Structures are given as structure tokens and as C-alpha cells.
Amino acid sequence: MDLQDLWFVLISVLFIGFFFLEGFDYGVGILAPFLGKTEPERKAIISTIGPHWDANEVWMITAGGAMFAAFPHWYATLFSGFYLALVVILLALIGRGVAFKFRNSEANPRWRQYWDWAIFIGSLVPGLLWGVAFGNLINGTPINANMDFTGNFFDLLNPYSLICGVAGLAVFILHGALFLSLKTDGVLRQRAEDLARKLWAPVVVVSLILAAANYLYIDIFTKVGVNPGVIPIATGAALLSVGYFVHERQYGWSFIMMGLTIVLALVTFFWFMYPNVMVSSTDEAYNLTVSNASSSDYTLEIMTIVAVFFVPVVLIYQGWSYWVFRRRVTVEAPLEY
Amino acid sequence: MDALDLARLQFAATTIYHFFFVPLTLGLSILVAIMQTFYYRTNNPVYKRMTKFWGKLFIINFAMGVVTGIVLEFQFGMNWSEYSRFMGDIFGAPLAIEALMAFFMESTFLAIWLFGWDKLPKGLHLASIWLAALGANISALWILIANSFMQEPVGYVLRNNRAEMNDFIELITNPNVRVQFPHVVTSGMVTAAFFVLGISAWHLLRNKREHQDFFSRSFRIATVYGLIAIVLVILVGHSQAQHMVETQPMKMAAAEGLFESEDPAALSLITIGDWEQREEVFSIRIPRMLSLLSYNQLDGEVKGIHDLQAEYEETYGEGKNYIPPVALSYWSFRAMVGSGFLMLALAAVGLYLILKDRFTSNRRFLQILIPALLLPYIANTAGWLLTEVGRQPWIVFGLQRTEDAVSPNVSAGMVALSLVLFTLIYGVLMVVDVYLLGRVGKQGPGDDESTEDDTEPVLVTA
Numbered sequence: 001m002d003l004q005d006l007w008f009v010l011i012s013v014l015f016i017g018f019f020f021l022e023g024f025d026y027g028v029g030i031l032a033p034f035l036g037k038t039e040p041e042r043k044a045i046i047s048t049i050g051p052h053w054d055a056n057e058v059w060m061i062t063a064g065g066a067m068f069a070a071f072p073h074w075y076a077t078l079f080s081g082f083y084l085a086l087v088v089i090l091l092a093l094i095g096r097g098v099a100f101k102f103r104n105s106e107a108n109p110r111w112r113q114y115w116d117w118a119i120f121i122g123s124l125v126p127g128l129l130w131g132v133a134f135g136n137l138i139n140g141t142p143i144n145a146n147m148d149f150t151g152n153f154f155d156l157l158n159p160y161s162l163i164c165g166v167a168g169l170a171v172f173i174l175h176g177a178l179f180l181s182l183k184t185d186g187v188l189r190q191r192a193e194d195l196a197r198k199l200w201a202p203v204v205v206v207s208l209i210l211a212a213a214n215y216l217y218i219d220i221f222t223k224v225g226v227n228p229g230v231i232p233i234a235t236g237a238a239l240l241s242v243g244y245f246v247h248e249r250q251y252g253w254s255f256i257m258m259g260l261t262i263v264l265a266l267v268t269f270f271w272f273m274y275p276n277v278m279v280s281s282t283d284e285a286y287n288l289t290v291s292n293a294s295s296s297d298y299t300l301e302i303m304t305i306v307a308v309f310f311v312p313v314v315l316i317y318q319g320w321s322y323w324v325f326r327r328r329v330t331v332e333a334p335l336e337y
Numbered sequence: 338m339d340a341l342d343l344a345r346l347q348f349a350a351t352t353i354y355h356f357f358f359v360p361l362t363l364g365l366s367i368l369v370a371i372m373q374t375f376y377y378r379t380n381n382p383v384y385k386r387m388t389k390f391w392g393k394l395f396i397i398n399f400a401m402g403v404v405t406g407i408v409l410e411f412q413f414g415m416n417w418s419e420y421s422r423f424m425g426d427i428f429g430a431p432l433a434i435e436a437l438m439a440f441f442m443e444s445t446f447l448a449i450w451l452f453g454w455d456k457l458p459k460g461l462h463l464a465s466i467w468l469a470a471l472g473a474n475i476s477a478l479w480i481l482i483a484n485s486f487m488q489e490p491v492g493y494v495l496r497n498n499r500a501e502m503n504d505f506i507e508l509i510t511n512p513n514v515r516v517q518f519p520h521v522v523t524s525g526m527v528t529a530a531f532f533v534l535g536i537s538a539w540h541l542l543r544n545k546r547e548h549q550d551f552f553s554r555s556f557r558i559a560t561v562y563g564l565i566a567i568v569l570v571i572l573v574g575h576s577q578a579q580h581m582v583e584t585q586p587m588k589m590a591a592a593e594g595l596f597e598s599e600d601p602a603a604l605s606l607i608t609i610g611d612w613e614q615r616e617e618v619f620s621i622r623i624p625r626m627l628s629l630l631s632y633n634q635l636d637g638e639v640k641g642i643h644d645l646q647a648e649y650e651e652t653y654g655e656g657k658n659y660i661p662p663v664a665l666s667y668w669s670f671r672a673m674v675g676s677g678f679l680m681l682a683l684a685a686v687g688l689y690l691i692l693k694d695r696f697t698s699n700r701r702f703l704q705i706l707i708p709a710l711l712l713p714y715i716a717n718t719a720g721w722l723l724t725e726v727g728r729q730p731w732i733v734f735g736l737q738r739t740e741d742a743v744s745p746n747v748s749a750g751m752v753a754l755s756l757v758l759f760t761l762i763y764g765v766l767m768v769v770d771v772y773l774l775g776r777v778g779k780q781g782p783g784d785d786e787s788t789e790d791d792t793e794p795v796l797v798t799a
Contacts, residue, residue, distance in 0.1 A: 051453075058436060062441070064410050066433045066437075070433075093404065295429065306437065306438075317441075317446070321448060336452070
């Protein structure tokens with residue numbers, strides 16, 4: 001495997017880590033106003049991700065930085081091309097990020113309500129738009145010979161990509177409900193478990209629609225035929241097993257299998273993308289690939305050395321932070337400072 | 338305004354705004370860690386209360402720095418795609434390393450510290466605030482390595498129609514970053530010191546018995562911290578300016594309003610230029626002073642704007658303008674240096690009053706310290722204005738012009754829209770942030786050991 005491929009894998013890993021972790025963060029942010037009937041309940045729900053959301057978001061920032069370092073053209077084309085969509089994501093993330101810190105700084109219930117809405121919208125919008133963005137990546141967008149995106153914002157809102165967005169959102173909400181069933185206790189835990197059981201079937205329906213859309217819109221799926229390979233099938237199996245485990249009320253396993261579904265879905269995505277990093281709908285010859293979009297070998301070597309040393313360190317201390325805050329949260333004892 | 342001007346305006350607005358919060362994060366993280374270290378060693382509960390109170394203000398500020406930072410990470414690709422393509426091979430690496438090495442560390446350990454007061458052994462808990470502070474300052478190092486490349490490109494080769502990295506060690510030991518990094522970190526410490534001094538002064542003026550001890554201690558720590566830091570800022574700043582004379586003489590000429598070369602060169606106290614910013618109309622100068630500052634001796638040529646323009650035309654191509662906005666560079670420099678020396682004076686007076694044990698009774702001085710809270714913010718902003726505006730028309734000095742760096746496919750309308758949206762949300766958040774800092778700052782520390790969540794009792798009645 002040469003360095004370009006290695007960095008394609010590393011960036012995939014960063015995005016996979018991001019969606020696994022931030023996926024439940026988004027779900028929790030979206031569910032808080034519905035699962036929490038009172039202010040203290042909402043506070044407790046949001047506190048389950050209080051110590052984690054920021055570091056989880058760093059996975060995305062690192063993925064962006066790694067794209068810049070390893071595939072500057074991918075970074076340049078994607079970020080300038082999806083300009084307005086990214087502006088919307090950024091505005092949502094700004095509101096959401098400060099809301100986590102600001103909501104508890106005032107006792108006024110109105111104040112807290114406003115910030116809870118910021119958390120809700122700030123989780124809902126990116127939760128939807130990341131899927132739309134990834135849908136567009138594989139579906140292809142108008143890109144010219146200079147690697148520049150030539151479409152507009154509304155080109156991005158095509159049926160296939162919107163289906164990807166909705167599917168991603170549905171998955172994040174279920175992932176969030178399962179996370180809450182593990183991290184809360186008492187009445188909140190009860191509600192999260194009930195919701196997770198109810199959500200599973202709709203998520204399967206949306207996923208089936210996405211699977212059908214893949215065959216309808218994406219060339220590579222029609223090429224591979226009805227048997228898409230072991231990874232996509234395993235993705236479906238993982239999602240089905242979530243249904244079994246929530247039915248058996250084994251929420252730990254449900255959460256693990258849900259996480260595995262997210263991981264495998266993204267592995268499928270990157271597997272089918274490779275060697276492209278951006279598909280041009282204008283002309284296949286204009287596709288950005290791991291070879292024409294990448295940095296020099298020297299830069300990739302340096303970055304590899306840095307990654308080999310620091311990625312395991314990060315995993316260890318971030319994992320430890322989940323261990324420190326492993327206790328379930330209750331309305332009487334939310335996680336706070 | 339065209340797309341380029343709007344993109345520049347947006348970059349300036351979002352970066353300046355981001356940097357309102359960053360220096361306090363850099364400096365206050367260390368100061369809070371120092372306070373907690375005192376608590377760890379003495380077990381005196383007042384230091385725990387100090388850690389918690391200043392830590393609370395730190396967190397409000399930190400949140401703003403984090404969310405505005407995401408915009409910057411994306412903005413190079415969004416608005417400056419040609420820059421990203423041309424420089425990505427070099428510039429992307431420090432950004433990625435910053436995220437991997439610093440952002441994870443900062444965010445993870447800050448959360449562990451914040452939520453972990455009763456969950457961790459004392460030593461481990463203390464270590465987590467130090468690690469968060471270290472993460473914040475390491476992040477400054479990597480972003481300044483990236484910025485230093487823009488000021489003074491090193492460790493690269495032009496190949497494959499772009500600049501490619503060929504010496505990583507040279508990149509990270511850029512002579513520019515060796516002066517820039519200490520200057521920024523110590524400015525952060527000064528910012529934190531004046532932040533703590535301003536709020537402490539406000540409380541000392543109120544003369545509440547129960548807060549007197551708390552804020553006089555905070556005041557003393559911040560004065561010492563601030564005085565050491567401001568002396569370092571000025572010393573490093575001096576080396577930095579000398580380095581600028583050598584590597585970016587045009588920036589220095591603009592910062593000094595020096596239109597014609599001089600030997601020995603005089604230092605401008607005030608210079609008024611013509612409307613085009615090309616000729617001096619009026620100035621008051623100290624003879625030989627600029628040579629002295631530039632070379633540590635009483636003579637030596639400092640090049641003026643016109644000579645440098647001629648020189649650059651020869652090197653980089655005829656018929657182009659190589660002169661940055663002179664007035665903005667000139668006044669930014671003066672605003673920065675002026676605020677810096679004012680802060681030096683204030684910190685020195687503060688120390689004198691502390692040694693004489695008169696600082697709590699000197700109302701005039703305490704009153705001055707409240708508006709002086711703005712001084713580091715003026716200096717920080719002006720410093721970056723000089724650094725970035727003074728480098729124009731280059732985005733990377735000598736390698737790429739700003740006008741060639743902009744995204745070709747992002748229209749003026751799109752940037753105008755995003756600029757309006759960012760301005761709106763940043764405006765609202767600034768009001769909220771100042772309101773919160775003011776309210777929490779004025780409220781003061783809790784009166785007893787348990788300062789955990791003093792908003793909670795109010796909630797029950799609400």
C-alpha cells in the first residue's frame with residue numbers, strides 16, 4: 001500500500017470515528033427536548049455528553065486538517081464547492097458549541113430553553129447535512145478540468161443526497177437513544193429504552209430506501225450487482241441485529257451493533273469511493289483521486305510518522321475520559337461542574 | 338466590492354473575532370493551573386475558590402474560542418481554494434498536527450478537569466488542567482508555524498506547480514516562529530493578567546469584606562504574572578521587529594511610515610501621509626532612533642517604501658504594487674506598542690503598590706485598571722493587523738499574491754451572504770459573552786467551600 005492509500009484510509013478512519021462518536025452526540029441533542037419533559041431532565045440528558053462532545057467534534061476538525069495536509073485538492077474542491085452548505089453547518093455548530101457551556105450559566109428557564117433550541121437545531125442541521133454532503137461525494141457533482149466545483153447550492157439538494165441525509169439523521173437519532181439508555185438512569189433511561197425500541201423499525205425503512213437509491217443512482221452499485229459484497233451485507237446484518245437486541249432489552253449490545261452499523265456503512269462508502277475522493281459528474285476524467293489530489297510523498301511521510309505516534313495516544317486518553325465519566329446520570333445527579 | 342475584497346473582509350472579521358478569545362485562553366489556562374497548584378501544595382481553600390471562580394470565566398471564554406476556531410479550519414478551503422492547492426503540501430501539515438496533537442488534548446483534559454473535581458485524585462485532577470493549558474499553547478505553536486511560513490517561507494521547493502515541503506525541520510524551526518511564538522504566548526499571559534486585574538479591581542473597589550482576601554490574592558498573583566509577561570512581550574517584540582527589518586523590510590517601512598530610505602534612520606513619533614499613502618506630509622521624528630532599534634547601533638540604513646517598491650519590481654515583476662496599506666500598518670503598530678508600554682507602566686505601578694501594601698486603598702489606580710482591561714485586546718488585535726496587513730499584497734511572502742489565492746468559483750454574492758450571517762451570529766454571541774462574563778465576574782466567588790453550582794438553588798424557586 002502506498003502512502004496515498006494509507007492516508008485515504010486514515011482520513012476514512014477519522015470520519016468513521018467522528019460519525020460514531022458525534023453521531024450519538026447529535027442524537028442526544030435532537031432528543032433532549034423530547035425525552036426531557038422538565039428543565040432538570042433536559043439538563044441531565046445534555047450532561048451525558050457534556051464532557052465528550054467537544055473532543056468528539058475534534059475528530060471532524062482533524063479529518064478536515066488531515067484532508068488539507070494529505071489531499072489539498074480534495075480539501076480545496078470540497079470546501080469551496082460546498083461553500084454555502086458548510087456555512088450552514090458552521091453556523092449550526094457555533095450555536096451548538098456555545099450552548100453547551102452557556103445554558104447552565106443562567107438559572108432563568110427561558111434562557112435555558114433558548115440554548116436547548118440552539119443545541120437541537122445545531123445537532124439536527126449538521127446531522128442532516130453531513131449525510132447530504134457524503135451523498136454528493138459519491139453521487140458526483142459538477143467539477144471542471146481545474147478541479148473546481150461549477151454547480152450551485154441547490155445542485156447539492158438532489159433526491160439521492162437528501163435520502164442519504166435523512167438516513168444519516170435517522171441513524172444518529174437511534175444511536176443517541178441507545179447511548180442515553182446506557183448513560184441515564186431512572187425515568188430517563190426508561191424513556192430512552194422505549195424510544196430506541198420504537199425507532200428501530202423506521203430506521204430500517206429509511207435504510208432500505210437508501211439501499212434502493214444506491215442501486216438507482218450510483219453506478220458502482222449497479223456494476224457490483226445484487227450481491228454488493230460482504231461489507232454492505234454485514235452493515236445490513238448489524239442493523240438487523242440491533243432490532244433483535246433492543247427487543248431482548250440488551251441495550252449494551254444494541255449500542256455496539258448500532259455503532260458497528262455506522263462504521264460498516266462508512267467503510268462501504270469509502271470502499272466504493274476509492275480511488276476517487278471526489279466524483280465529477282461533468283466528466284469522469286475530472287475525478288479527484290488519491291493520486292491526483294494528494295500531497296507530495298515527503299509530506300505524507302512526515303504526516304505518517306506524526307499519526308503513528310499520536311493517534312494511539314489520543315485514543316488512549318480519550319478512551320480514558322469515557323471511563324472517568326462512566327457512571328449513569330440521573331435527574332437528581334446530572335454531570336456538572 | 339468584489340469577491341476578493343469580501344473574502345478578505347470575511348477572513349479579517351472571523352480571524353480577529355476568533356483572536357479576541359484565544360489569548361485569554363492561552364494565558365488564563367496557565368494562570369488557573371498555577372492557582373490550582375497553590376491549592377494542591379497549601380491546601381488553603383481560598384486557592385480552590387480562586388481556581389473555580391477564574392476557571393468559570395475561563396470556560397465561558399474558551400467556548401467562544403473553540404466555536405470560532407472551526408470556521409478558521411474550514412475557511413482556507415472555502416474562500417482560499419487556490420491558496421490551499423498551492424500551499425496545501427506545506428500549510429496543511431501543521432494544521433493537521435495542531436488538531437491531532439493539541440485540540441484533542443485541550444478538549445479532552447479540559448472536560449476531565451471541569452467535570453472531574455470529585456471524580457479524580459487531586460494530583461491527577463491538577464495534571465489535567467496543566468495538560469489542557471499545555472494543549473492550548475501547543476495549538477498556538479502549530480498555527481504560528483503555519484503562519485510563519487506565510488511571513489517567511491522556508492523548507493519548501495517549487496515543484497509540480499505548487500510549493501512542496503522538502504524540509505520539515507526547517508519549517509518548524511522557522512526563525513520567524515522563534516520570535517512569534519513567545520510573543521503570542523506571553524501576550525496571552527498579559528491578557529489573562531489584565532483580565533484578572535480588571536475584575537479584581539472592580540471587587541476591591543466595592544470593598545466587600547468577604548471578598549477582600551480573595552481578590553487581593555488574585556490581584557497579587559496577576560500583577561506578578563502580568564509584569565513578568567509584559568516585560569517578555571516587549572523584549573521579544575523588539576527582537577521580532579529586528580527580524581522584520583531583515584526579512585520583511587516593507588512591513589517595517591509601512592509600520593514606521595518611512596517613505597524614503599534613511600541612514601541613520603529616525604523614529605517616527607507621528608507621521609501623517611497624503612491621501613494615497615505615498616508621501617509624507619507631516620511628521621515628528623527622533624533622530625537615529627529607528628537605526629538604534631533596528632540594529633542596536635546609532636546608524637545603519639533602514640529602507641523606505643519607495644526604494645523597496647523599486648527593489649521588489651526588479652525581483653518579483655514590474656508594474657505591480659508591492660506596498661501594503663501604510664496608514665493601517667502604521668497606526669496598528671503604534672496602537673500595539675502604545676498599549677504595551679501602558680500595560681508595562683500599570684503592572685510596574687501595581688507591583689510598587691503591592692510592595693508598599695497600599696494597592697487595596699489606592700482607588701484611583703484600581704479605577705484605571707477596569708478600563709485597562711481593554712488594553713491587551715487592543716494590542717492583540719493591532720498586532721495581528723500589522724502582521725497580516727503589512728504582508729500584503731502577499732498571502733505568502735514572495736510566493737503567492739492574495740489576489741491569486743481566492744476561490745475562483747465562490748461568488749461575491751455567496752461571500753456577502755456568509756459574511757452577513759457570520760457577522761450576525763458573532764454579534765449576538767459577543768453580547769451574550771460579555772453579558773455572561775460581566776455577570777459571573779461581578780457576582781464573585783461563592784462564599785464557602787462548595788461553589789459547585791450556585792445557580793442551582795435559584796432554579797428551584799424559578
